[in-house]
Every structure is written in structure tokens, then in C-alpha cells.
Amino acid sequence: MSIFSLSRSIGAVALMIAGLFAAPAFAEIAVNDVAGREVRLEERAKRILIDDGRYLIALSLIHPDPVSVLSAWPKDIHRIGPDTYKRYVEKFPAIENLKQTSSSAGNFSVEQVLAAEPDLAIFSLQSQPSEVEIDQIERAGIPVAIIDFFNHPLENSENSFRLLGAVTGREEQAEAFIKLRSDRIEMIKERLAADSAARPKVMLEPHAARTEECCASPGKGNIGDYIALAGGENIGADVIQGITGVLNLEYVIESDPDVYIATGGPHMEGTQGLLIGPGYDEATVRSTLERVVARPGISGLKAVREGRAYGLAHQLLNSPLDILTIETLASWIRPDLFSDIKPEETMKLLNEQFLAVPLVDINWIALKP
Template identity: 70%
Template structure:
């Protein structure tokens, strides 16, 4: 027994050997950890300058505008799969297009309800949807206190703008949507596509010294008896200016949108008149246009809009420059189509080579998860 004990290392030497062995284990563990893929939070900046930090791409997003679903469909093959809630504002994309989404992505029917950017806001409703990210519109964003309550519950918040200043802010909004869904490359590809089409128009207008035609664009024309809703300094007015026109509302409306009185419209005597409409105008005297409506319906309702008292007196109507466009093409990345049709209507002398139908074909083929169909713009014949 004594000989066996004599062959054992001393306690001090045993401790030394154990320490060395432990150190070797630590080195091995550190090497394994170093070889693993690095995981770190990533940060995006929203339109207000707020920093939004996410640990990974969002898997449950709440949106407050149905047109953000269309935006996601430009960069994601299954845009419904990344949503937890939407406002179910089907009128904003149109019932025909919604049905196509429902058929391709049945899960859309199971999404929870979110408050609309045009409706009442509720922190409780946001939290009930259990999102990991809530995306709100700039024009109706929650208050700082409401955002703080949402974030305190562990939900990130981002603000984007497709409405107030779309030509300035829509690109950054698309990049944010791409970043938070892990589709940054696809978002960048679409942004480059849209930018190339807009720049082509902007460059021609910048080089032209001709007087700008006066344009009256009436959103939701003839939805009520009141006349006349108009863009002011921003929103659709930006599209008119880019396309080479003079928005008659910009001189009278200091905000993004507002109302012009009929006397002002008649006095400015616009040379081009454009009405917006869509399926949400059913039951009114407004323009019915977009998926689900044939050319005869579009022509009859556009003629009815143009025949209203005061509007029928405008030079634009007398000279045959009356046009209609689906409102669903506004305040979304599909605005590239709106700008192109406006350019061909406002300055046909400059843009006879612009083909919005070809642009739509490319959007459907390269980007949109659910293709856009139907008659979305037309001129009164």
C-alpha cells in the first residue's frame, strides 16, 4: 500500500496537472465558439430617424396599411408569411386583388386585425396581435408615449412613409422592409428598377424649357358632392411635378392634401384633368376602375365624373384631356406606373416612348408575388 502511494503525484503536482488540463479545455471551447457563425443584433433607421434594433429578421410583422402588403409582395415570394396582423383594409388594394392574394396565400384569412392608418389606434390591439415588429405610417404614427408602451412590451416599432413625401421617402421604406425581412438584396433590386424609370422621366423634364401644363388631379373624384379634393405640397402633387405638370393645388394648399373650391379650379382652368377611383367608389358617382371593371364601365363612369357642373367647363375637358387612374396605384411602390401614365398624359410630346403597360409587364414578371391585372388607367374617348 505504501509503495502504491509513493508512486502517486504529490497534491501540489496533481493540482498543477488539473489546472493545465482545465486550461486546455477552455482553449478548445474558445476555439469552437470562435468557429461558430457570429450572431449580433442589426440596426435599421426609420423615416423619423429612430434606430430600430432587431436580433434577427422579423417573423411576425404588424402593418397599418394594406398597401404595405403589396410592397412586401414586390420583394418576398410569400408576403403573408411574415405578417401577424394587417388592417384588413381590402378597399385599399381592391377586392379583386385581395381575392387573388387569398387564393394564393390562404393564411391571410387567419391574420389578426390591426388598426388602419386611417382609423383609430389602439396599443392594446397592437399587443394582442403579438408581433415582433410593428410598422406604422408616418401620417398617422402613434404618439411617443404609445410607442414607448409598445416597445416596453418587447415589440420593436418602425415608421415608414409612402404618403406624405413618397418621392423622398418611399425608397428608404422599401429598404427598411427588405432589411427587417431578410430580403435586403431583393429590395435593393426593386429600388433600382423604380429609380431608373423615374430618373428617365426626371432627366427629360429637367432638360425641357417648355411651360408646364396646369394639372388638376382629383383623388376619389365625385365620391361626395363636395368639390374638390386635391393634393397640395406633397403626396400625388409630387408625381405631377415630376411628370412635367404644374399641380394647381400646390399654390392654394400648404399641407400634403386639402380641398379646393370649385371657383378656384375654374379660375385656374387646368389643361389636364385626372380623376382617381376604384372599387371603393361603388355606390357613388365616382370612377370605377381597376381589376374587375371592363373598359365600358371605366369610360361611362369617367365621362360621368367629367360631366359634373364646373368640371365640364374646364379647358381640359373641352380639349379632350380627361384621364382616370386607379387610386390603388398611389401611395405604394406601384406609383412608378402612376408617374409614367401621368407623364404620357401631361407631356405626350416628350414621352411617346414611355410604355406603362410594358413596365407593368416587367413588374409582374420580375417582382410581384401576385400579378396586377385589369384596366388600371384610361383616357376618356
């Protein structure tokens, strides 16, 4: 080889090496959201805007400091509970300095999104901005992603976690949680598929006794899907066409469900409803559940008479922590098939291996110990 050829080869190698070192330390991120839109980021998101406080819990399952990747959230503390929020403040005080943006339950504001200066805006499927609003945001240089833990959680939760993992660089942790959740769900499905017993009738009353009106109930989809997955027959599915609705007391009494489940939480303070979840001791939870099931018409149901009445924290419904709801419902609805399921052990596992802020206190309870 001539000196010229050798020099040219060395030069080419040198340029190649220089090019490698000059290249960005990241690769472009491309991921599809639950609405089928392709979301592209030049690098991992460091300033995410979310429109629902429960997405903080989702990030907490895959990121050791979920607040560090946020620029704005709606400060809808009631959705995660005041005691849980207090625990986030204690561990991540920067949460109090985050900018506030529109809630998925409120009026949307493009201006608030732009003012927060996020490098990614994440919105809820059920209340996503219009195409015009999304276009305005994206023309300002802010990518938009749609996720869903609420409308169709059994279909969309995995993809939502996968997107959050991809945009924050926490893919491995996201996949670990997805596997845990999917393995538990598949086990429940397999046992039910091999069983021919009639499905118990289930009445789940969200925000039970918040008003004198009886009785709120899931209809088709959403919480009703959880009841079906856990082996039950939702008594509201036949008469409520939407996701939620109201049953009259006469229908409830006539249906005479085998299992009754009330939901509640700190948002029920000042009502006759169930107080349950972080911040409440067992005496409070049990006494308020007893009050809920003592109402006229409810007290005479077979489920209550036979001791198959239960209380569940509403913050675990429509939640990234829905595996706890699924396991709890299965153990209540079909104890003959799922007596070995221990949601308390699953909560302990999530606290030890996933959640940046552990879930504490009583989040589900049986009327009869």
C-alpha cells in the same frame, strides 16, 4: 515544437472551430427608420405587425410570400381593393387567419399590438403612435419601426423599402426594386431639366364625383409632388396650403387646366364616380369616366374639350407601386417628352419580376383612346 505546445495549438484551433459552430446563424440587424430611429432586431422578423394594408403590397414586391412574415394587419381591404384582396386569399389563404390590429386611419390600441405578439411592429409616419405608446410597446420587447409611402413618398419610399428588405432578409430584392424605381425617376427628371417649355396646368380630382361637391384636389406635397415630378403645374398648389383640400368650381373654370385626371376605384361603387382597377372591364371604366367629365363645369374645361382627360385607380396613389403613377402622369402631362414611356410594360415587368400577386385589369385610361 513541443508536444505540449502542439497540443495547446490544436486545442485552441478546436475551440475556435467549436465557437464558430456554436455561434448563432444570424447577425443582429440594425437599421434606421424614416423617423430617424434606430431599429434593432436579433434576427430576421417572422411576425410583423403593419398598420396599413398597402404595406402588404410593399412586402409583395420583395418577398414571394408576404403573408408568411405577418402576424397582424388592420384588414383595411378597401385600401388595396376587394378584388386584389381576393387574389391574395386565393394564393395565400393564411391571410384570413392573421390577427387584426389598429388601422393608421383609426384609433390606436397598444393592447391590440401586444395581443398580436409580433417580433416587429411597423407603423405609418403620418399616424405613428405617440412616444409614450412606442415606449410601452418597446418595453414589452417589441421593436418599432416607422415607414412612409404617403406623406413624403419621393423622399421616404426608398428608405422604407430598404428597411423592409433588411428586416425580412430580402435586401437584394429590395435593392433591385429601388434601382428600377430610381432609374425611371431620374430619367424623367433629366429630360425635364433639359426642357424649357411651360408646364401644363393639371387638375387632379381625387375620388371625383363621390359627392356633389366640387372639387377635391391635392395641395402642397404628396400627390402634388408627383404632378410636379411628371412635369405639370398643379392648379391646387397655389390655393390649398395643406396636402389636400377643396377647390371651388369657379376657380377650376378660371384656371381651365390643360390636363384633367380623375381618380376612383371600387370604393366609388354606389356613387357617380369612376370605377377602375382590378375587377372592372374597359366598358365600365370608360363609361364611368365619361360620366365624371360630363358634370357641369368639368365638361367645358379645355382638357376635356381637347381630349386630355384621364382616369387613374386611386389605389396607385400613395402606393408602393407609385412608379406606375409617376410614369402614367408623365406620359399624360408631357407626351411630347415621354411618348416612349409605357406604364403597361412596367406593370408587366413588375408582375414578372417582383409582385407576388400580379396587378391586373385597367388601372389607368384615357377618355379618348
